[in-house]
Amino acid sequence: xxxxxxxxxxxxxxxxxxxxxxxxxxxxxxxxxxxxxxxxxxxxxxxxxxxxxxxxxxxxxxxxxxxxxxxxxxxxxxxxxxxxxxxxxxxxxxxxxxxxxxxxxxxxxxxxxxxxxxxxxxxxxxxxxxxxxxxxxxxxxxxxxxxxxxxxxxxxxxxxxxxxxxxxxxxxxxxxxxxxxxxxxxxxxxxxxxxxxxxxxxxxxxxxxxxxxxxxxxxxxxxxxxxxxxxxxxxxxxxxxxxxxxxxxxxxxxxxxxxxxxxxxxxxxxxxxxxxxxxxxxxxxxxxxxxxxxxxxxxxxxxxxxxxxxxxxxxxxxxxxxxxxxxxxxxxxxxxxxxxxxxxxxxx
Numbered sequence: 001x002x003x004x005x006x007x008x009x010x011x012x013x014x015x016x017x018x019x020x021x022x023x024x025x026x027x028x029x030x031x032x033x034x035x036x037x038x039x040x041x042x043x044x045x046x047x048x049x050x051x052x053x054x055x056x057x058x059x060x061x062x063x064x065x066x067x068x069x070x071x072x073x074x075x076x077x078x079x080x081x082x083x084x085x086x087x088x089x090x091x092x093x094x095x096x097x098x099x100x101x102x103x104x105x106x107x108x109x110x111x112x113x114x115x116x117x118x119x120x121x122x123x124x125x126x127x128x129x130x131x132x133x134x135x136x137x138x139x140x141x142x143x144x145x146x147x148x149x150x151x152x153x154x155x156x157x158x159x160x161x162x163x164x165x166x167x168x169x170x171x172x173x174x175x176x177x178x179x180x181x182x183x184x185x186x187x188x189x190x191x192x193x194x195x196x197x198x199x200x201x202x203x204x205x206x207x208x209x210x211x212x213x214x215x216x217x218x219x220x221x222x223x224x225x226x227x228x229x230x231x232x233x234x235x236x237x238x239x240x241x242x243x244x245x246x247x248x249x250x251x252x253x254x255x256x257x258x259x260x261x262x263x264x265x266x267x268x269x270x271x272x273x274x275x276x277x278x279x280x281x282x283x284x285x286x287x288x289x290x291x292x293x294x295x296x297x298x299x300x301x302x303x304x305x306x307x308x309x310x311x312x313x314x315x316x317x318x319x320x321x322x323x324x325x326x327x328x329x330x331x332x333x334x335x336x337x338x339x340x341x342x343x344x345x346x347x348x
Contacts, residue, residue: 001025001026002026002027002069002324002325002328003027003029003067003068003069004026004027004028004068004071004072004324005028005030005031005066005068005071005096006030006031006032006043006071007071007072007073007074007075007091008032008073009031009033009035009038009056010076011170011309011313012076012101012316014047015313015314017031018047020321021043021047021052023321026324028043028054029054029066029067029068030057030063030066031043031054031055031056032058032063033046033057033058036058039056039057040055040056040057041055041056042054042056043055043056060087060090064091064094069097069328070096070097070098070327071096071099072320072321072324073088073091073099073100073101073102074101075102076173076177077197077201078102079194080196081103082110082114084102084103085114088118088121089117092121092124092125092127093121093124095125095126095127096125096127097127097130097327098127098128098129099130099132099320099324100130100132101131101132101137101316101317101320102131103201104118104130105132105137105141105204106204106205107131107334108334109207109208110204118334122332122334123332123333125332126332127332128328128330128332128334128335129333130326130335130336132319132320132337134299134319135266135283136202136204137337138319139285140159140208140209141205141212141336141337142339143295143339144157144287145209145339147285147293148287148293148339150291151289151290152289152290153290154260154287155260155288156262156287156289157209157261157262157286158284158286158288159262159263159283159286160283160284161265161266162267162269162275162282162283163266163268163309164272164308164309165178165180165268165270166270166271166272166308167236167307169307170237171237173237174235174270177197178248179194179248179268180235180237180244180246180248180268180270181238181241181244182244182245183245184228185243188226189226190225190226195222195224198250198266199222199252202264203220205264206220206252206264208336209254209256209262210254210256212338212339213256213258213260215256215260216257217255217256218256218257219254219255221254222250222252223251223253224249224250224251226248227247227249227269227275228245229241229242229243229245229246233270233271240270246269246274247270247271247275248268248269249267250265250266250267250268251263251264251265251266282297282299282312283296283298284296285297299315323337
């Protein structure tokens with residue numbers, strides 16, 4: 001039986017909590033919350049499950065003292081990106097493996113000062129840290145790179161993601177982390193803290209790709225776009241007025257020192273109809289070379305009464321929960337899943 005602490009109980013955390021409670025091989029032994037309103041609540045009440053006897057706490061020290069094998073770390077991303085590192089370091093030093101959906105995919109991207117602190121904490125605790133998820137975490141790192149085994153030559157890799165925010169209910173997420181409803185006349189979110197957050201997060205993907213190709217990142221060039229609302233758009237999370245941001249396209253082109261170009265684009269939109277035919281599927285992955293390869297990945301909700309965003313939440317949590325045994329079994333330090341095939345490895 002693997003003893004698990006659930007860290008954070010937002011939309012992602014509540015889904016994770018249900019998976020832990022429902023999985024016979026996992027035992028919930030602790031639960032950390034940020035909201036004072038949840039303090040002292042039973043995990044079953046938060047997860048809409050029978051009572052578990054595990055009470056919510058915002059006291060980090062009590063979590064550190066809890067006997068657990070792993071912490072499933074699912075908080076919302078923070079500004080600045082590195083703000084969560086301190087709590088993760090404490091968890092690692094207390095002897096708990098950490099599986100996080102909030103970054104830590106390839107800490108080496110941020111320099112040795114950042115990554116070595118995490119590595120040292122994991123070694124001290126005799127445990128492992130892994131950042132997992134769908135994007136970042138799987139689409140590029142485990143699917144696209146695996147598909148490169150089909151190619152004798154790689155010139156360019158393009159990955160585009162589209163996320164429909166039209167049914168999302170959290171104002172903090174939609175208008176905060178997604179940047180919807182901002183007024184470009186007041187501030188251009190393509191520059192500043194939000195742009196820095198995503199540049200930092202997704203730089204981990206670029207450096208992971210470079211590592212797998214046995215090369216280094218040369219340059220990373222941003223080219224972000226905003227789509228403004230042509231009319232009032234009403235969402236469950238709130239209202240977007242005409243002229244305010246109704247979609248963002250975060251896009252970077254990375255030039256690796258081996259000559260391969262890698263372009264990553266993430267579109268978040270309040271209304272997919274704003275983009276015509278340019279928003280089909282969650283992800284399109286194209287490899288240009290010899291031969292060319294194209295993949296499309298779509299994650300959809302089977303329950304018509306459920307919000308479309310639930311499918312991606314379910315998928316992210318599934319990846320995280322399934323990673324727990326692998327992370328626990330890994331040697332102490334930093335862990336990342338590798339693509340199933342690596343065309344770029346030298347022969348002989």
